[in-house]
Amino acid sequence: MSDLTLHYQNTASGNIAESEKGVKNTSKQSHRTCVRMSAKDNKLLKEKSAAARLSANAWLMAQLEINRPVLHREEETWETVRFMDETGREINAIARDFNSGYGAAEQLRYAVHLLGDIYERLHAVRKMGYIHAA
Numbered sequence: 001m002s003d004l005t006l007h008y009q010n011t012a013s014g015n016i017a018e019s020e021k022g023v024k025n026t027s028k029q030s031h032r033t034c035v036r037m038s039a040k041d042n043k044l045l046k047e048k049s050a051a052a053r054l055s056a057n058a059w060l061m062a063q064l065e066i067n068r069p070v071l072h073r074e075e076e077t078w079e080t081v082r083f084m085d086e087t088g089r090e091i092n093a094i095a096r097d098f099n100s101g102y103g104a105a106e107q108l109r110y111a112v113h114l115l116g117d118i119y120e121r122l123h124a125v126r127k128m129g130y131i132h133a134a
Contacts, residue, residue, distance in 0.1 A: 035060070073128055080125050087114045 037045070049059035094111045097103040 073125065076125055076128060080121050083121055084118055087118055090114055 045056050045059070049056045052059050052062070054062065091111050091114055094103065094107045097107060
């Protein structure tokens with residue numbers, strides 16, 4: 001769907017909190033979300049939800065489970081790219097030594113360690129919300 005504007009609002013009666021009189025309200029927490037969309041997108045939503053035999057709300061919730069939103073983390077991405085660039089240069093230097101016949105076992109262990117560091121960094125970025133990193 002294109003150009004969706006989400007607007008969140010907690011309903012007062014749904015929150016679990018103590019009232020002014022000290023009585024605990026234990027009803028289920030409920031949230032209301034307003035999604036603004038074009039008429040074309042609304043028609044598409046109705047068609048897809050009807051085809052799935054779901055309400056529009058249930059279909060949207062199912063889509064959120066399947067297609068989790070991905071946050072763009074520009075700063076973390078560029079930090080990771082710079083790290084991979086620097087680390088890749090070190091690994092290439094080790095490979096050049098091995099290709100010329102002067103490589104040592106310790107260098108090879110260090111290259112494997114560097115590859116592990118790259119994996120760790122990519123995994124950390126993925127845990128922040130990227131679904132296709134690492």
